[in-house]
Amino acid sequence: MSTAASASDQLLVIARPDLNQRLTQWLDHLGEERRLADKTLVAYERDVRQFLRFLTDHLGGAPGVADLADLKPSDFRAFMARRRQSGAQSRSLARGLAGIRSFLGFLERRGEVNAAASSAVRPPRQGKSLPKPVSASDAMEIVSSDLALEAEPWVEARNAAVLTLLYGCGLRISEALSLTASQAPEPESRTLKIRGKGGKERIVPLLPAVGQAVATYLKLCPHAVSGNGPLFVGVRGGPLNPRLVQRAMEKMRSALGLPASATPHALRHSFASHLLAGGGDLRTIQELLGHASLSSTQIYTEIDSARLLDAYDRAHPRHRS
The missing domain is CATH 1.10.150.130 (Tyrosine recombinase, N-terminal domain)
Structure with a gap:
């Protein structure tokens, strides 16, 4: 039905x-x-x-x-x-x-x-809730496979590969877990085709680190991963449940002392926020994230402005006097 x-x-x-x-x-x-x-x-x-x-x-x-x-x-x-x-x-x-x-x-x-x-009826006004990206240094620690939080090395490598895709490519967790084995990026790959919300496809650039993280996972994975089967699998070889990725992130938050806002989706926010802070333009970030409207992407300018104002308040001599 x-x-x-x-x-x-x-x-x-x-x-x-x-x-x-x-x-x-x-x-x-x-x-x-x-x-x-x-x-x-x-x-x-x-x-x-x-x-x-x-x-x-x-x-x-x-x-x-x-x-x-x-x-x-x-x-x-x-x-x-x-x-x-x-x-x-x-x-x-x-x-x-x-x-x-x-x-x-x-x-x-x-x-x-x-x-x-x-x-003719106006929807109720909503208070703005800004995404909470993690810092660049925290993001790098999260995607590391050296934390030894899992009993099985291949599970550690799998989690690192998934999280590297979220931070390195700005993917939604559903997009990363929907990848098939035939779509697995390799270390020399430079782009990845993603099917996002509403079946819309987009091309995202790939950093060598992303392909390397996936290659490390595939080398250690004890299950057969091939063809149109899922790229990321659970301990029994079936499709990886997103809840397991969330649990892995919970362990990392505890180990690294990160706030509850440090979720898998926060890595996607971090991807956009860090690109903007590094000089990326909104239109490009919109395309990379797969946003249908630029207004959805513009919220990251508010994050960047808030960060600048906070730095100003902390650093300006008159504020410290």
Whole structure:
């Protein structure tokens, strides 16, 4: 059963048949045509389900397509207020509204509703949460395979290879773990093709250290790694679970005395932040990270500015006097 079909089955009790059919079509559209990840589909389905539950109570019965067509901005504000009362934070409210708008936009393109009412509602303002990169020296220690934190040397080398990909290429952990054996970078390789969010492909440059880390892991790995099988494997030879990489990072945090913000994903932030500090331009960093919008990359300029201001405060004679 597809993710979309499974999701729509859960909506049967809170939507009329015509609306349930549209939900199935919308989820299929997101999954098959827009190629959204399963986790994103589940989040969208959950957000719309919450909205329909609210409407069932708000309207006095399970809603159909015609009911959505009659909604006013006040209905959406009432939903947001209900969610806020139940403890939902601004980020969750904004994501939920985005999912609802996506569904209504889908219906609007079919000529069945007018989505203007939802567009008239502003999402709640969110406080900015800046990424927390680790320092260059800490990053180099993290990707080292000399910490001896694992019982098996090949597991130590595997963890180092994965983390080197995150810091050396700015990969998401899912991107690194989705690499197949045939895609394994070699020490002399200079580029790597990555399939990122939404199935979008990008080319990232490779440092020799990245290829060398992967080569060391493959030399020590006791399992057969070849062809279209996963490049990174667990102790039983199956695909490596990302949770194991996170646990490896937890051990490193403890050994190196690093803060809880030093996560595998922080290495991706460090990649971008250190490139920017070294003179890299935002457009190039955007392409390397696979960001769809430059606004997602611009947040690293705020990190760099904050670092400069902190250095200024600590170093300027008037501040120390």
